[in-house]
Amino acid sequence: MPATIQDLSSRHQPCSDFLAESLPGDWSRYKLSDAQVRFYEENGYLAGVRILSDQQIDQLRRELAEIADPAHPAHGLFYEFHTNESKDPDNVLFHALGAWRISPGFHDILWHPAFVVPAAQLLGGPVRFWHDQLFCKPARHGGVVSWHQDYSYWTRTRPMAHLTCWIGLDDSTIDNGCVYYVPRSHLWDLLPITGLAGDMDAIRKVLSDEQWRMLNEPVAIELKAGECSFHHPLMVHGSRANRTPRPRRATVVNVFRDGVQSASSEPLLDGVPVVPAGQPMAGQFFPLLYDPAKGTTATHGAARA
Numbered sequence: 001m002p003a004t005i006q007d008l009s010s011r012h013q014p015c016s017d018f019l020a021e022s023l024p025g026d027w028s029r030y031k032l033s034d035a036q037v038r039f040y041e042e043n044g045y046l047a048g049v050r051i052l053s054d055q056q057i058d059q060l061r062r063e064l065a066e067i068a069d070p071a072h073p074a075h076g077l078f079y080e081f082h083t084n085e086s087k088d089p090d091n092v093l094f095h096a097l098g099a100w101r102i103s104p105g106f107h108d109i110l111w112h113p114a115f116v117v118p119a120a121q122l123l124g125g126p127v128r129f130w131h132d133q134l135f136c137k138p139a140r141h142g143g144v145v146s147w148h149q150d151y152s153y154w155t156r157t158r159p160m161a162h163l164t165c166w167i168g169l170d171d172s173t174i175d176n177g178c179v180y181y182v183p184r185s186h187l188w189d190l191l192p193i194t195g196l197a198g199d200m201d202a203i204r205k206v207l208s209d210e211q212w213r214m215l216n217e218p219v220a221i222e223l224k225a226g227e228c229s230f231h232h233p234l235m236v237h238g239s240r241a242n243r244t245p246r247p248r249r250a251t252v253v254n255v256f257r258d259g260v261q262s263a264s265s266e267p268l269l270d271g272v273p274v275v276p277a278g279q280p281m282a283g284q285f286f287p288l289l290y291d292p293a294k295g296t297t298a299t300h301g302a303a304r305a
C-alpha cells in the first residue's frame, strides 16, 4: 500500500466532519417508536427511517464516484469488488464490500446515530459492525438482485443476531429497481445460497409451494434518497432491473449484536485475519459501534442517547 493511503479500519470513531450535524444533541430523537419495533418483529423489516441529510447524500455520491473507479489508489482495501456481479452487460450490478476502509463518509456513516440507535433497539443490545456493501444499478441497463436471505451467506458467524440497514443514495422506485421484501419470510427456515445476480427467481427451486406463493406477493420498498429500510437476516428480499434514465445507488450496513462469534477458522472476509471459531467477533475489522447501556461509544463524548 502506498504510504499516503490510510486504511480507515484502524479508526474506531468518526474520522471526519461527515456527522457534524448529526452527533450533537439528545440521541433519543433517533429512537424508533414501540410500534415500529413491533412492526419489525412481526414482519421482519421496517422501512422509511431517515438517516442522511441532503448534504450527507451529496458527499456519499461524490465519494462513491471516486471509489467505484478501480484505479483508485486505495482500491486494494476493498474486501470484494465486482463492477458487474451478473457478468451480463445489459444487466449491470455493481457490488462492493469494504468502502468503510477507504473513504471518510462511508467510514463515518457506521457511527451515524440515526442508524446505530434504531439498530440497537432492533438487535436488543450493543451494535457491532460486520461489513458494508455498495449495491448500484446504472441507468437503463441496471440488473437484478436475486431473491435471497442474507444469513445464507453468513453462517460463518453465530448465533444469528444480525441486522441489515439498506440506505438509498437515490430515490428508489418500482421502476428503477427498489428492494422488495416478502413480509414474514423471516419466520422461514434458513435457505441455501442460490445466487445473487442474473436469475431473479433462482430461489424457486428451494421453496415450497406455499413459500413460492408468498414470494409472489412481495412488498415494494420505495424510499426517498437518504431513507433506509432495516431487515432481518432471514428476510427474503431482492430487486428488479433498472431501465429508467436514473441510477439506483445504495449503501448497506450489516451489523450484529455484540457477542456474536466466529464459526469458522477461515478468513471471514478477503484479506482480514482469521477470527478463530468460537472467539467473539472483535478487533480492527469489527468495531463496536454503539452500546445503548452506556448511551454511546466512548469517543462520542457528550452526544448521549
Ligand SMILES: O=C(O)CCC(=O)C(=O)O
Pocket: 135, 145, 150, 164, 165, 166, 177, 178, 179, 237, 238, 239, 250, 252
Ligand atoms: O440493493 C439491492 O437491490 C439489494 C440489497 C441487498 O440484497 C441487501 O441489502 O441485503
